[in-house]
Amino acid sequence: MxxxxxxxxxxxxxxxxxxxxxxxxxxxxxxxxxxxxxxxxxxxxxxPIPGKSDRLFVPRLDNAPADNPPNDGEPATQVTHTDAMALWEQGKGKRRTPIYGLAPAIDSGRADLPPFFSEGVAVGADFFPMFDVPFLYGQAWSAAEDAKAASVVVIGRGLSERVFGEGVDPVGKTVRISDADYSIVGVVDTWNPVPKFYRLIGNNQYGTSEDVFIPFRTAIARELQMNGSIDCSASAEPGFKGIVASECVWMSYWVELESAADRQEYADYLNAYVNEQKALGRFPRPLNNRLHNVMEWLDFNEVVxxxxxxxxxxxxxxxxxxxxxxxxxxxxxxxxxxxxxxxxxxxxxxxxxxxxxxxxxxxxxxxxxxxxxxxxxxxxxxxxxxxxxxxxxxxxxxxxxxxxxxxxxxxxxxxxxxxxxxxxxxxxxxxxxxxx
Structure with missing residues (x-):
């Protein structure tokens, strides 16, 4: 009927x-x-990363001067190079990586394709398994290459097809980035988390993923200029090395924990780290750390x-x-x-x-x-x-x-x-x- x-x-x-x-x-x-x-x-x-968003965390540490605290009482949204390296090297957490943005020049070596700028990031090797980044060819660089600041690079599918052609596996080939040659070890397949949670500060929150991924220590050693936001509460020495050694906050740091239940343990670790730094004359203000999982990070940055x-x-x-x-x-x-x-x-x-x-x-x-x-x-x-x-x-x-x-x-x-x-x-x- x-x-x-x-x-x-x-x-x-x-x-x-x-x-x-x-x-x-x-x-x-x-x-x-x-x-x-x-x-x-x-x-x-x-x-943007279901099934994992409650285990991925971004810490915020309050390194503001005692006589110039933030107006809203909130710590900085990014961390210093000093803190990122310390947290990274101490190895707390299942996986971890510092991140800062790049805008490197790409020289294809082809007469029909003049040099051009591309979006990139300096990251640790854990970046790829942490954020479930898919690979079209090859893989991420190794931990050993991470440690020795090797001249290796992972590129995006778009850049690979633009420089080497569609359907071509460029792993093992060389690409010139910012006046230095890098050996390609992997090609990231199409990967566009929405929103772009791992780079919300000073970046397009809904843009496509980067085309260049360079080992973090390599980028620092070659003084690859950052492309993003920087906040300096005190003056820094001139030049890239001055920024690296300063109390300026200009990079993100992400950590993956075994489970969401490990959050308090990691928060206690951050408090202990800051207290150690206080003994060295840093972090003059009272403990004021924050630890956000992915969805809390989106809310804090008012993505919606x-x-x-x-x-x-x-x-x-x-x-x-x-x-x-x-x-x-x-x-x-x-x-x-x-x-x-x-x-x-x-x-x-x-x-x-x-x-x-x-x-x-x-x-x-x-x-x-x-x-x-x-x-x-x-x-x-x-x-x-x-x-x-x-x-x-x-x-x-x-x-x-x-x-x-x-x-x-x-x-x-x-x-x-x-x-x-x-x-x-x-x-x-x-x-x-x-x-x-």
């Missing part, structure tokens, strides 16, 4: 085309507005702004207005058919049968509205990408969002159809037959 009612629902779309078009457009515009903002919110607030949340609620408010209008249009559509309802009731149809039939018709309108609404959502997201290509990764409609759009549209149409359907069920057969 449901299939029969479904067929009636699709045939009824042609009965009053003007009302049908108005209902579909009203519903689809509301769905498109809410799904566009919901897609952006979903992309911004999703877990209040404006985004407000826009989402406003869009759903607009959908509610569209529902109210759809209710009025459905009332007009169903109220024009009392004679048909009277005949059906006289022939033995129950109120439940009438209710099911007309609610199914409302659901059909929701299905058509979902199709149009999804199309409008894609168009709206493409329009947004036209303003800012950097947010392309969060404007993609995945399977979850597509399913949500369909369910939302059908549910909205069924909700809007409840009152008109109930009104249709109140038709008295005898009165309608007498008037015919």
């Amino acid at each position: 449901f299939r029969y009612y479904l067929g009636l629902g699709f045939r009824s779309l042609r009965r009053n085309p003007v009302l049908t078009v108005l209902m579909v457009l009203t519903l689809s515009v509301g769905v498109a507005a809410s799904m566009t903002t919901l897609t952006l919110l979903h992309g911004m607030s999703g877990d 702004s209040d404006d985004t949340r407000t826009s989402t609620w406003l869009a759903f408010g607009f959908l509610l207005v569209c529902l109210v209008n759809t209710v009025g249009l459905l009332l007009a559509k169903f109220s024009a058919r009392p004679g048909e309802i009277g005949v059906r009731r006289a022939l033995g149809a129950t109120r439940r049968d009438v209710f099911t039939q007309y609610l199914t018709e409302a659901g059909v309108i929701g299905l058509v509205g979902a199709a149009v609404g999804v199309g409008l959502t894609f168009a709206a997201l493409a329009f947004i990408r036209g303003f800012d290509d950097d947010i392309a990764l969060i404007t993609r409609v995945d399977g979850l969002m597509l399913t949500t759009a369909i369910v939302l549209s059908v549910a909205a149409s069924l909700l809007a159809g409840l009152l008109p359907t109930w009104r249709a069920c109140q038709v008295v057969p005898a009165m309608q037959l007498k008037s015919q």
